[in-house]
Amino acid sequence: xxxxxxxxxxxxxPNGARAADGLDLTIRDGEFFAxxxxxxxGKTTLLRxxxxxxxxxxxxxxxxxxxxxxxxxxxxDLAMVFQDYALYxxxxxxxxxxxxxxxxxxxxxxxxxxxxxxxxxxxxxxxMERRPGQLSGGQQQxxxxxxxxxxxxxxxLFDEPLSNLDARLRLEARTFLKRLQTDLGVTTVxxxxxxxxxxxxxxxxxxxxxxxxRQVGAPLEVYQRPSSRFVASFxxxxxxxxxxxxxxxxxxxxxxNRVPVPAHAREHVAAGDEVVVGARPEYAELLAEPxxxxxxxxxxxxxLLGTExxxxxxxxxLSVQATAPEDPGIGSRxxxxxxERHTLLYRADDGELVDAPRAASARDQMVAAG
Amino acid sequence: xxxxxxxGARAATPATAARPPVVGPLLARVGFYVFALVVGAFFALPxxxxxxxxxxxxxxxxxxxxxxxxxxxxxxxxxxxxGSSLRNSILLSLGTMLLVVTAAALCAYALSRVRIxxxxxxxxxxxxxxxxxxxxxxxxPLFQLINQFGLINTHTGVMLVLAGGLLPAGIFILKDxxxxxxxxxxxxxxxxxxxxxxxxxxxxxxxxxPGLAVVAVWTIVNVWGDFLIPFILLRSPDxxxxxxxxxxxxxxxxxxxLRLISAYxxxxxxxxxxxxxxxxxxxxxxxxxxxxx
Amino acid sequence: MSAGAGPKAPQTPAGGGAGGGAGxxxxxxxxxxxxxxxxxxxxxxxxxxxxGRGGASAFVAPALGLVGVFLIFPALWTxxxxxxxxxxxxxxxxxxxxxxxxxxxxxxxxxxxRNSLKVTAIFVVGSAVVGQTGLGFLLAWSLRGWRGPVRSAxxxxxxxxxxxxxxxxxxxxxxxxxxxxxxxxxxxxxDGGIEWLLRYPMASIIVFNTWRGAAFSMLLFxxxxxxxxxxxxxxxxxxxxxxxxxxxxxxxxxxxxxxxTALLLISxxxxxxxxxxxxxxxxxxxxxxxxxxxxxxxxxxxxxxGYGAAISAIMLAINLxxxxxxxxxxxxxx
Numbered sequence: 001x002x003x004x005x006x007x008x009x010x011x012x013x014p015n016g017a018r019a020a021d022g023l024d025l026t027i028r029d030g031e032f033f034a035x036x037x038x039x040x041x042g043k044t045t046l047l048r049x050x051x052x053x054x055x056x057x058x059x060x061x062x063x064x065x066x067x068x069x070x071x072x073x074x075x076x077d078l079a080m081v082f083q084d085y086a087l088y089x090x091x092x093x094x095x096x097x098x099x100x101x102x103x104x105x106x107x108x109x110x111x112x113x114x115x116x117x118x119x120x121x122x123x124x125x126x127x128m129e130r131r132p133g134q135l136s137g138g139q140q141q142x143x144x145x146x147x148x149x150x151x152x153x154x155x156x157l158f159d160e161p162l163s164n165l166d167a168r169l170r171l172e173a174r175t176f177l178k179r180l181q182t183d184l185g186v187t188t189v190x191x192x193x194x195x196x197x198x199x200x201x202x203x204x205x206x207x208x209x210x211x212x213x214r215q216v217g218a219p220l221e222v223y224q225r226p227s228s229r230f231v232a233s234f235x236x237x238x239x240x241x242x243x244x245x246x247x248x249x250x251x252x253x254x255x256x257n258r259v260p261v262p263a264h265a266r267e268h269v270a271a272g273d274e275v276v277v278g279a280r281p282e283y284a285e286l287l288a289e290p291x292x293x294x295x296x297x298x299x300x301x302x303x304l305l306g307t308e309x310x311x312x313x314x315x316x317x318l319s320v321q322a323t324a325p326e327d328p329g330i331g332s333r334x335x336x337x338x339x340e341r342h343t344l345l346y347r348a349d350d351g352e353l354v355d356a357p358r359a360a361s362a363r364d365q366m367v368a369a370g
Numbered sequence: 371x372x373x374x375x376x377x378g379a380r381a382a383t384p385a386t387a388a389r390p391p392v393v394g395p396l397l398a399r400v401g402f403y404v405f406a407l408v409v410g411a412f413f414a415l416p417x418x419x420x421x422x423x424x425x426x427x428x429x430x431x432x433x434x435x436x437x438x439x440x441x442x443x444x445x446x447x448x449x450x451x452x453g454s455s456l457r458n459s460i461l462l463s464l465g466t467m468l469l470v471v472t473a474a475a476l477c478a479y480a481l482s483r484v485r486i487x488x489x490x491x492x493x494x495x496x497x498x499x500x501x502x503x504x505x506x507x508x509x510x511p512l513f514q515l516i517n518q519f520g521l522i523n524t525h526t527g528v529m530l531v532l533a534g535g536l537l538p539a540g541i542f543i544l545k546d547x548x549x550x551x552x553x554x555x556x557x558x559x560x561x562x563x564x565x566x567x568x569x570x571x572x573x574x575x576x577x578x579x580p581g582l583a584v585v586a587v588w589t590i591v592n593v594w595g596d597f598l599i600p601f602i603l604l605r606s607p608d609x610x611x612x613x614x615x616x617x618x619x620x621x622x623x624x625x626x627x628l629r630l631i632s633a634y635x636x637x638x639x640x641x642x643x644x645x646x647x648x649x650x651x652x653x654x655x656x657x658x659x660x661x662x663x
Numbered sequence: 664m665s666a667g668a669g670p671k672a673p674q675t676p677a678g679g680g681a682g683g684g685a686g687x688x689x690x691x692x693x694x695x696x697x698x699x700x701x702x703x704x705x706x707x708x709x710x711x712x713x714x715g716r717g718g719a720s721a722f723v724a725p726a727l728g729l730v731g732v733f734l735i736f737p738a739l740w741t742x743x744x745x746x747x748x749x750x751x752x753x754x755x756x757x758x759x760x761x762x763x764x765x766x767x768x769x770x771x772x773x774x775x776x777r778n779s780l781k782v783t784a785i786f787v788v789g790s791a792v793v794g795q796t797g798l799g800f801l802l803a804w805s806l807r808g809w810r811g812p813v814r815s816a817x818x819x820x821x822x823x824x825x826x827x828x829x830x831x832x833x834x835x836x837x838x839x840x841x842x843x844x845x846x847x848x849x850x851x852x853x854d855g856g857i858e859w860l861l862r863y864p865m866a867s868i869i870v871f872n873t874w875r876g877a878a879f880s881m882l883l884f885x886x887x888x889x890x891x892x893x894x895x896x897x898x899x900x901x902x903x904x905x906x907x908x909x910x911x912x913x914x915x916x917x918x919x920x921x922x923x924t925a926l927l928l929i930s931x932x933x934x935x936x937x938x939x940x941x942x943x944x945x946x947x948x949x950x951x952x953x954x955x956x957x958x959x960x961x962x963x964x965x966x967x968x969g970y971g972a973a974i975s976a977i978m979l980a981i982n983l984x985x986x987x988x989x990x991x992x993x994x995x996x997x
Contacts (some may be wrong), residue, residue, distance in 0.1 A: 507982060510975050
């Protein structure tokens, strides 16, 4: 088990792309940490630097207090599961799982026993003599997992391990993975572009963009208080409402409607400020009657989500989504109350959350850190 | 035959009125068989002799039903050059194959995995020169070069020249192959603690084995049949490979010994046909145009 | 997968059977999801995990050494040798003199060289352009859509002609065409046997080489035709196009690149082919003395290395032009 620290980590590729732009982060011992971001944000590069598969251009990485920045991958005592699983087609399942032990010069009988043990916890006993080509995608994924479990490690690295599975299998594997990590308590870094995976699995997570962390925190915190418009638009199965607004008369003018300024932002805005109102449809309330502080419009689209409906209400250019237990019927008049407690304000110019005086905004902190 | 033709016609008629009805498919079928007969005869005629004469107690130059015997093969080995030439062919083929497979595999792997400066230019130059420089066009400088190295009339000289000529294509075939191997294979091995050498031995070589086999067979087939290079670089008849000895057998003065020539041709041709069948069966006939030069 | 596209290998012009043997790799999605960064670094630096730059150089060195010494250097040396009076034996063998362009001047005035050029042109056009490319296409086109033993038998025969060693097939044709007891003459009624190789030497080697090499273009065109989407032809057929119209309007335009590839490669190979020597040794009376045989005769047999090198240089220049056109075609195609 080990704590992972990275400081001032920089990676510049020969073509000039900055995949890591001065990253600082501490991943606690035993923590399940997710790296989330769109394609090309640098999350995989960061993971590969932790593994030792890429050499940082600058900065340091420590693992359990030891500086491993220049250490070759095999000396770092970590296990990695690749997106394509990297199972060897010429080896049986047993030999695949036992390969890291073979490299460690463990005797044949012992490593086969360890392989069986690891495979047993993943219901692979029946498949031990097969080759990867004879396995289904889900079975291959479990073999890759067993291979990472079969030898003692300080750190698990996962590179989108579920992305090649179909949707149903992915959910099952996700639950399994969470249970496994909780049981083993091994520090885990998990790269994904699927925000629901990050929210579901992680103890803490980092949202990355263009080689920088945009927000680091517990999943619930990131979900409820995205620190920027970028994070807000990235997190959530149903996209957050992001409505342009102007501060006026102690309230917010959204289209032709007026809503109150959220309490936490009240001190930090002044009349005339251009902002964006962020509100999750799950926290918004759909009303059939006119109400104070609600946005009025006409129901344009109704989508069944399962237990509730996602309703799109439109008024001119303005379009707001809210969840509702009942289908209000397309074309009916409706009012949406955003729910002040969960409503956030972002500055229109830089997209940062309005929750502090401008001078000390989150963005400036980031710049200072970089 | 008639039944299939009729069902074919019936199926076609309602679908496309514009096509010539009924006679179309039948005519096409007859036309195809006539064409197949003519082409088949054209391609079979020269080869037939190779199948009949070796087993004929008294072969002539024309194809005839043989009076079956295997005595030609037994008698053949009394000629001293039969044994030595086949040994030489085997030696040259295997030696060149080892050179080509080893050098091409190392080079292809490095080119596939590591960004060597000027790699694309290098590949272009390889491609260009391998197309431009043929054994015939470069026979003069090759002859001079081998002369200067003191390698004239040695198998080493022949192997080096042949390897130089075959390598570019071998590199391209293998680089294509290496490119199709996911780099995560090696990355996992390294993360698991394998040394670079272990990674190559345990992972890269086994996974690349089909590609290596294709290049190996391809090299052997090419060297086995090559005539010009050993013809100009080797002097002593006892060093000549089968390609050259075969030529000597039918161009040397006097009456051609057809019993010897037929049996020898047959024996000399068998290995490449077998290897072709092996590659075809094992890997499917992957189409590498450069397979013959 | 390969990031830096680079020039495409000539070994896989068909595109069809290309792509190496991914047979071994399992469901490997494009691992470089982390797009722009990994596209530059991912696979490239991945190998560094095993090799590193120094190791890579060591891996590349043996192959490049062999190719450099035995392929590239000879080509360049030819240019120099062509400017000397180097000989195989005698005084000029020990210390060749620089003679400028006189070898080239001599070539231009040598009627046998000009004869050889003409013979080579006829041989290439006849056996490569018309013979191999034409027959190969005809074979691929007629066999397309047929299954079963007839097709397999023809394919085996055509490929057999391609893979049997050259000195064996040369003798098979000598036997076939023999004036007294050759199979061809026994098939033709009448008792006056024709010495085909003496009466029609050029036609003989053209037919021989067509027979010998049709397999390559058959396979290449076969792969090209197989890769055509069936919907293209079905559309044409539904529109009422005849077989000839389909060929002209749909098929030929879509495999134009393959045709050009086949023409250039086969012409290049045929131009450099030494095999006619095994049949006729350039005779009778130089009627089949193609350039490779001419070079062999003047340089190796008569020992005039300098003059032979000058002819080789001319040959290399012609090869270079064809190869550059070919590489351009490849680049346009990819």
